[in-house]
Amino acid sequence: MILDRFRIDGQVAVVTGAGRGLGAAIALAFAEAGADVVIAARTKDQLDEVAERVEALGRRAHVVPVDLRDPEAAAGLAVAAVEEFDRLDIVVNNVGGAMPSPLLDTTPAALSEAFAFNVANAHALVRAAVPLILETAGGGSIVNITSAMGRLPGRAFAAYGTAKAALAHYTRLAAADLSPRIRVNGIAPGAILTSALEVVAGNDAMRTELETKTPLHTIGEPEDIAAAALYLVSPAGKYLTGKILEPDGGLIVPNLAIPLPDL
Structure with a gap:
């Protein structure tokens, strides 16, 4: 059965930024497909809610409240997985971000x-x-969550876009080094309806602009990214490495302009 290829029964995954949004959706998708998860973020209450939902699916969740701006804390998640579950199969680097800022103010x-x-x-x-x-x-x-802004030119994204572009190419380079035993891929989402987008999506005019400038005329859902992540880590995606999936509604230009004046 083709659907059996999307099972990851008995595997263990680490998912960062898993208290809400994309990370939470990815952790829940992995649990539904049979994996136990180590979920990490700064806010314990959010992680506990995700853990309850994981356990309701019949899988185990290990909660690690941590500030993932600390490289040592990030590295410690791998050890935590093995200590808790005796193995590690999957890593999803989802945490990240940077505030928009004009180039000369960056x-x-x-x-x-x-x-x-x-x-x-x-x-x-x-x-x-x-x-x-x-x-x-x-x-x-391994799956790295990048962004459509890592390849699309938009004003005020010098820091965020450059970092996400670097992560995308890091993904390709890591895939070359770690083949054939570990596959490394990335996902570059477009506009996804998470709490980070609420301030935009809650404004009718801005939401209309987002949807109109997206070829599919809709904003994505966290489950769209979770499905892509499950595909990449499961046997269904076993012939991919060093690739970046682009679930972005078909974007070829940014779908929300930040109104900066010309120089």
């Missing part, structure tokens, strides 16, 4: 911070996870 320090949060911390977790994946599972899969 300091070198802000650019460095965006790179550290989106790329260096992901690398810290990958470095810690790979030996444990090989030791406990023999092989596995």
Whole structure:
């Protein structure tokens, strides 16, 4: 049965930024497909809610409240998975972000911070996870969540877009180094209806602009990204590595302009 290829029964996944939004949806999708999950974010109450939903699906969740701006904390999640579940198969680097800012207001320090949060911390977790994946599972899969703004030119995204573009190419480079035993892929979402987008989606005019400028004329849902992640980590995606999936509604230009004046 083709649907059997989407099962990951008995596997263990680490998902960062899993208290809400994309990370929570990914953790729940993995649990529904048969995996136990280590879920990490800053807010314990949110993680506990996700853990309850995981357990309602018949799987186990290990909650790790942690500030993932700390590379050592990120790396520690791999050890936590093996200590709790005796194995590690999957890593999803979902946490990340940076606030929009005009180019000339974006300091070198802000650019460095965006790179550290989106790329260096992901690398810290990958470095810690790979030996444990090989030791406990023999092989596995890593997914990095990038962004459509890593490839689309839009004003005010110098830090965020540059960091996400770097993460996308890091994904390709890591895939080359870790093949054939560990597959590394990425997902570059477009506009997804999470709490981070509420301020935009709650404004009728801005939501209309988002939808109108998206070829599919709709905003994505977290489950759209969760489905892509499950495909990449499951046997259904076993012939992909070093690739970036683009569930973005067909974007070829940004679908929400930040109104900055010309120089």
